[in-house]
Amino acid sequence: MKMKWFKTLAFTTLALAVMATAIPVASAASKLSGKIVINGSSALLPLTLQAAKEFKKANPKVKISASAAGSITGPQSVRKGIADIGAVDWDASTDVPGFKKFEGQVAHKVAVIPFAAVVNKNVGVDNLTTKQLQDIFSGKVKNWKDVGGSDAAIVVVNRAFGSGTRVNFQIKALNGTDFMSKGDNYKEVKSSGDMKTAVETTPNAIGYIDLVYVTSKMKALKINDVAPTEANVINGKYKVWGYGYYMTKGQPTGAVKAFIQYVQSKEFQNGSLKKLKFIPISAMK
Amino acid sequence: MSTNQPTVNNPFASSRKNGNRIKNVLFTTLVWGVGICTIIFIIGLLFLILEKGMPKLSFDFLIGIPDEIMEGGGIGPALFNSFYVLIISLIISIPLGMAAGIYLSEFAPDNKFIGFIRICVEGLASVPSIIFGLFGIVIFVETFDIGLTIIGGAVSLAFLNLPVLTRVTEEAMRAVPQEMKHASFALGGTHLQTIRRVLIPVALNGIITGICLVAGRAFGESAVIILTAGVTTSGEMWDFNLFSPGETLAVHLWYVQSEAIVPDATEIAEKAAAVLVFIVLLINLVFRIPLWMNNRKMSTK
Amino acid sequence: MLEVSATANRQAASELGTSLKTSSGSTFGRRARLAFYNKSFKLICIACAVFVCIILFSILFLMGRTGILTFQHVSPAEFFFSTEWVPENEQYGGLVFIFGTFALTALTMLIAMPLSILIAVFLAEMTPGWLRTMLRPVLDLLVGIPSVVYGFLGMTLLIPLLRDVTGTTMGDGLLAAAIVLTIMVLPTISRISDDAITAVPKKYRDASYALGATRFHTIFRVVLPAAKSGMMYAGILGMARAIGETMAVVMVIGNTPQLADSLFKPTSVLTSNIVMQIANVPFDSTWNYALYLMGFLLLIISLVMIVLIRFIQRKGVRG
Numbered sequence: 001m002k003m004k005w006f007k008t009l010a011f012t013t014l015a016l017a018v019m020a021t022a023i024p025v026a027s028a029a030s031k032l033s034g035k036i037v038i039n040g041s042s043a044l045l046p047l048t049l050q051a052a053k054e055f056k057k058a059n060p061k062v063k064i065s066a067s068a069a070g071s072i073t074g075p076q077s078v079r080k081g082i083a084d085i086g087a088v089d090w091d092a093s094t095d096v097p098g099f100k101k102f103e104g105q106v107a108h109k110v111a112v113i114p115f116a117a118v119v120n121k122n123v124g125v126d127n128l129t130t131k132q133l134q135d136i137f138s139g140k141v142k143n144w145k146d147v148g149g150s151d152a153a154i155v156v157v158n159r160a161f162g163s164g165t166r167v168n169f170q171i172k173a174l175n176g177t178d179f180m181s182k183g184d185n186y187k188e189v190k191s192s193g194d195m196k197t198a199v200e201t202t203p204n205a206i207g208y209i210d211l212v213y214v215t216s217k218m219k220a221l222k223i224n225d226v227a228p229t230e231a232n233v234i235n236g237k238y239k240v241w242g243y244g245y246y247m248t249k250g251q252p253t254g255a256v257k258a259f260i261q262y263v264q265s266k267e268f269q270n271g272s273l274k275k276l277k278f279i280p281i282s283a284m285k
Numbered sequence: 286m287s288t289n290q291p292t293v294n295n296p297f298a299s300s301r302k303n304g305n306r307i308k309n310v311l312f313t314t315l316v317w318g319v320g321i322c323t324i325i326f327i328i329g330l331l332f333l334i335l336e337k338g339m340p341k342l343s344f345d346f347l348i349g350i351p352d353e354i355m356e357g358g359g360i361g362p363a364l365f366n367s368f369y370v371l372i373i374s375l376i377i378s379i380p381l382g383m384a385a386g387i388y389l390s391e392f393a394p395d396n397k398f399i400g401f402i403r404i405c406v407e408g409l410a411s412v413p414s415i416i417f418g419l420f421g422i423v424i425f426v427e428t429f430d431i432g433l434t435i436i437g438g439a440v441s442l443a444f445l446n447l448p449v450l451t452r453v454t455e456e457a458m459r460a461v462p463q464e465m466k467h468a469s470f471a472l473g474g475t476h477l478q479t480i481r482r483v484l485i486p487v488a489l490n491g492i493i494t495g496i497c498l499v500a501g502r503a504f505g506e507s508a509v510i511i512l513t514a515g516v517t518t519s520g521e522m523w524d525f526n527l528f529s530p531g532e533t534l535a536v537h538l539w540y541v542q543s544e545a546i547v548p549d550a551t552e553i554a555e556k557a558a559a560v561l562v563f564i565v566l567l568i569n570l571v572f573r574i575p576l577w578m579n580n581r582k583m584s585t586k
Numbered sequence: 587m588l589e590v591s592a593t594a595n596r597q598a599a600s601e602l603g604t605s606l607k608t609s610s611g612s613t614f615g616r617r618a619r620l621a622f623y624n625k626s627f628k629l630i631c632i633a634c635a636v637f638v639c640i641i642l643f644s645i646l647f648l649m650g651r652t653g654i655l656t657f658q659h660v661s662p663a664e665f666f667f668s669t670e671w672v673p674e675n676e677q678y679g680g681l682v683f684i685f686g687t688f689a690l691t692a693l694t695m696l697i698a699m700p701l702s703i704l705i706a707v708f709l710a711e712m713t714p715g716w717l718r719t720m721l722r723p724v725l726d727l728l729v730g731i732p733s734v735v736y737g738f739l740g741m742t743l744l745i746p747l748l749r750d751v752t753g754t755t756m757g758d759g760l761l762a763a764a765i766v767l768t769i770m771v772l773p774t775i776s777r778i779s780d781d782a783i784t785a786v787p788k789k790y791r792d793a794s795y796a797l798g799a800t801r802f803h804t805i806f807r808v809v810l811p812a813a814k815s816g817m818m819y820a821g822i823l824g825m826a827r828a829i830g831e832t833m834a835v836v837m838v839i840g841n842t843p844q845l846a847d848s849l850f851k852p853t854s855v856l857t858s859n860i861v862m863q864i865a866n867v868p869f870d871s872t873w874n875y876a877l878y879l880m881g882f883l884l885l886i887i888s889l890v891m892i893v894l895i896r897f898i899q900r901k902g903v904r905g
Binding site for chain 2 (some may be wrong): 035037042045047049050052053063064065066067068069081082177190193194212213276
Binding site for chain 2 (some may be wrong): 588620621623627628630631632633634635636637638639641642643644645649701704705707708709711712713719721722723724725726727728729731732733734735738741769773774777778781782785787797800801802803805816819822823825826827829830831832833857860861864884886888889892893896903
């Protein structure tokens, strides 16, 4: 009877599963109900998750599920009809380098995201001009000594094509110059977290990242002598920032509309959104 | 087996004896060396992972709700989902995988078709998890339109586990000595009875190894779950609804490591990794203890 | 989905039926009933085996259907033989990734296979019993460590180490990926080989020792050949996992579409390229099709490798 425990286990789990399936899907009773599926930019995910949590507290009958892959996934999922809201780091209702606009989608600004060029702690450079940044990221300048640093090869860390951060950095910091795509000291990483780790641990590395993720273990560069701070973004001196958008198919209705309104509300923008170190949209003129 | 010492003074001593002995000693040293290095390596690796996370673990962390802004968020719903998804996927994949494995080892005639099935199984085992994720999206999100759900994640995970279970079962059944099978047949047992009462119990050790491997892999899998079950939980503990979004612990770990903004993200990642490893160890134990007890019972009889 | 649970339930039901059978009375022919159970059990088993194939083929179909669209815009010659992967400029050469996948898999197996077999021999033949009962679950544990953790450790520990040891600027590349992969497939290969070696009947060893063979001879001439099939299968499973692993590889390989002429040059393989880009490309673009084609190719490569190994194995047995 060696099999006995095994059988008991199998039956118990089976019974459990049957019970679980029997529990009905939450019945609608409150004034606002429905299912919101959000997909898209992973940079906006913390914001979305926080907003979803607060929104669900006020509207317990609304089910929100969020996932994230890459910015372009957002508007695409919306177009395909598998997501109600597509989070994206650029205005997907217009053309940007590499991506055509999405017809029939409405963009809702939800946050201001500043970006920063970052280097490993061992790099002696504090400030780069737009021209120098262009040269480094396009692979023309390969040594730190050419931009005022010590004699060491520059390790360029880039995000994968299609990353919202990359699109924004390319437009705002490099004025649209193309990135290099190969080289001995060049690598691409998959997420902000990987970028953080790569720049922190690789000597002579340069990369770029959302200002939120900048830690004390790396150095954020001044661009054209302007430091990447929240104040400089708001007063218009620091140009490397972009809006985060929620895309919807046409004008949103019902729960989706209420959710977006909640994210844009003063309460959320000046509360949780600020705590997450994004900049409220109302701060920009 | 290890107690079998080679006879040093063998009567067939020849000129090759010395070379043989040196080879033997060298080989034994090499194997012991590799073995000890592996042990040190594994202990080091586990220590590295557990040492960072374990001391800071608290019960609140295990059942707490994740937090995006404040420090001190927990992993409760993700941890629960991990188990829930794992159990559902095992319920689906164990019977299917075992049945397929039994077919391959017991019923299958040795012809081209079976060779073909076997290649299919091995081929499926090599499918990258991200492709299972894409497959899951096509089935659950696009075809059935149920969004990102626990059930979608669990079934995709079951597909991922199926080939390994099948092959492990087949291999374990094959390893059962033919004599046992013949004895059962000779006693008048039908094929089914033989499989149920003789082959499976004897092969159980191997099958359990397979289940442990699979459960461990499923527990740590993130790519499939991100695509099919999402990166959110329903935000409450004990949510048995199969259609809730089902972020598991491994996915939470990925999220915290790659995107989260919380100030204590690194700490959460370390703790989550420690919990994951600890639970996989636990799963191994839970599956094995009955086996050990059985073995002891059998040997004392 | 419905089909899956239905089969699962039927399977469980048949188990239930067979276990009840012994206690129920002999109302109708016991023999007929047993025959019926036998037959239905066999059918269920066949259904399950076929189901596994169906999954593989649906996946192949899914990837192939989308992937084949690539050739509307890109010639097969360009895809397979060009090393220029610059999708922004409509250049879709996949050779870098195909080569990378082969090189990485070969390198991984080169390191992992001998090591795993030694570990398996250690576990099955040399360790005292108590150590064995402790070590086996711990090895299983290595499988359960999420690939993200392996990748993270690779990025933060292994790569700086490689950088120091070799003096390269970056450290990312084939060797780093192969080492991480080796650690990941090690438990799979060694545990299954271990089981295969343990399953070799004791009488073989006794006979060998009785003939005066040393332990080295016994293991190499008797035990390992007897466990060959199991070890081969362990190798295939390990290789399959190495080909398909994504999350960890992507963190240490560098993800640069250039041919790796050294072990330390950042390069890219099929899986890492798919995972890096699949979430970031427009659905209806050649780029997306090309990525699906790569997925399809990956499946084909592993299938071909499996067939090849089986073929070699059969030849080896005959020869």
